[in-house]
Amino acid sequence: MSAVVYAAALVFGLSCVVLLRRPGTAVRTPPVLSACAAILLGSLVLVCAAPLTLATVNDLTGVPNFGAPLTYGMLSAYSCSLVVLLVVWRGGPRARVRRLVRATIVAYALLVAALVVLFVLADARTERLTDLDTYYARTPYLREMILLYLAGHTAATVSMCVMCLKWGREVTGVLRTGLRLILVGCLLDTIGFQAAKYTAVAARIAGHDLDFLSTYVAPPMASLGALTCSAGFVLPRLLPTAVAHWRGLGDYRRLAPLWALLRFVPTAPKPAASWWRSPRERLQWREVSIHDALLALAPYFDDRVRVAALDAALRAGHGAHQARLAAEAAMLTDAARRAANREAPLDRPSGYRLRATEVSGTGGLVELAQAMSRPPPAPAGTTVR
Template sequence: MNFDVIYILAGGTGLAVALYKLWGLRRRWGQATVWSLVLSVSSVSACALASAPQVGSWINAVTGIPNLGFFLAYEFATIFSAATLALVLFWRHHFTHAWHWVRRIIGGYSLVLVILAATFFAADLPTERLKDFDSYYAHQPSVATFITVYGAASILAAAAQLYQCWSASVEAFAAGTVRLRWLARGLRAYMITASCPLAVSAIKILNVVALWADSRALTTINTAAPVLSVAVGAPPLVAAVVLPVWGPRLTDLRQWGARWRRFWYLRPLHRQLRQVDPNKVLVVRRFDSRHRVRRIVHELNDWRWDLRPYLSPRVGEVAAAMADQAGLSGPQHAALVEAAQLNAALLRLRGQGEQVEPSPTAPSFDTPHDSADLTDEHAWWVLVARASHHPLVPAILAAVADDYDPTPTSS
């Protein structure tokens, strides 16, 4: 396993994200959440870089202090734990309430940083160990204390973050808005990242206990756990930062594509019905998909209203019977009946030559697509447009051709 590649790649990606958020900070200097986010991403990225064996060796050589790179990685990891816990509190609670707890977090984790520095520099560490420092020196009480204090602080912060993120994501999903749903996805992505240091810290503490019990059963997994944690936790961390910002834009893009698909489904039916009254065609903004779909559905509804005098109950009955025989049900069944009625009404209109005034006594045919939800109405007309090309439609028209009277219905 190439530790350097994984650590440096993860650290570089994290620093790029931190710079991206730092660029956005210029407009929001006073927001504690943004500062906490920048600090958390920067510290975990610095931790990953310092953990790379080649980078750690360079730090040790430049400073002349063996294993200093390992110490810095643990310090940055502790800062990450404090910053992310503060970030979640600032996001979930009012600043005054959150600051009450964040002050205690700053004080507590500052004490942890001091203890880590004291125990590290109190230890006798003559040999550089780039990958297995904590296993190699775990027999020293100061190093065992160093690892235990770090592990306990990381577990506490990670557990609190998991609880806060899960609670906030449940609330965000329940709110139902697009932006909050993407925020909830970002929080749950971050839960994967937060669970990684929790697992690594637990393994490190158990490894120290095992080594003091003269067992090396966990040394291999203890060495591999940090790099696996970075490899697994870095992508969700990037997702957690990016999803709340870009997720709603992805939703807008998907809806934009869906509107164009609806437009192309509706266009043949629109061209077919426009002969009812070409004067009702509205001016089109060519590249605005929302306008084009709303416009086309509005015109389809107008033309259907104009066709009411030509809608035959006989066509509806035959269409329903043939749809039943074909095994259609639900919206597909209703759409086929509607498509058959519209096609038959168009044939009747063409038989008149010029458009005629609808009879005020014409029967009313309720449309299954009446809805306050425009999305439902669009979806209904797409079903009708597709049903217009169903092979049953010509068969239905042929079945009613003999008794079809090409005059408007009246009572």
């Protein structure tokens, strides 16, 4: 069980790395900083709750079950961080936000102090690593400690569920998806972990035995809920970047035919060979190189080639836009051939501007590159050099 809990804690904690890709910016962004604090505290809760950790803490302190108030206190801190995150998300006047944050921290600090006092007053001499909640459910002071930490955590997760439901109606796209994942994670925690704990403890107090809910159902549900929440925290920040890189990689590959034609132009800068460059950086290098090459080839543009190719494309049934791209591809191919053969520029080069140089973004270059792989049909009885 400890290995599974540690793995969940590691994955949960790693999601913080995604949010802190730019630590300087994240520190100045309260929502990101609050989310990171919640993730780190949630990871520590999972680590502290592992039976191996509990046994180690008990051995080091020499106090049986000392790991219990440590875990419950850490869980209360995690609950506090969730409430603080809600306050920051809601926003409002800075003074009001600070006041609510301080009030939340004070309230949960008092809760943690109460947990410690109740543990000190209780008689918990028998070490229990996996079933302490149910084993001591009828023990004075420990019973109150168990119910108190559960109540504090329930208040935080229910508030988070309400906030996600309310905010989810007001936003769209990937942010809404992230909120839904956080909602699912909090529901798994509330229903799978807390409800199981409440039921098992109540059964023990009433003289019945439903310990399996607390021992075998609650821990994996808590881990699953934490992982789902981490996905909700990370997705709105990670997905747009991942999609942008994926699109950049696609455009980079679609520009390959055009780059293959122009890469030998002497004035075209060659991208630095760096395997760690992101797809967007590689695309930017290729864009700059292609534009510089097109500028260098402008003295070789021959309107006769372009007009002949345009006429052939129109006769072949292409639309005006596709015919223009086919004509530009033919003229560019001819210009690249002349430059590669070290021919002299035309005495009267064309003043024509390629569409790819008139539109912003990569779309124009991609269309031209695709036209390169579809050479236009030659006009009947005409030979295009």
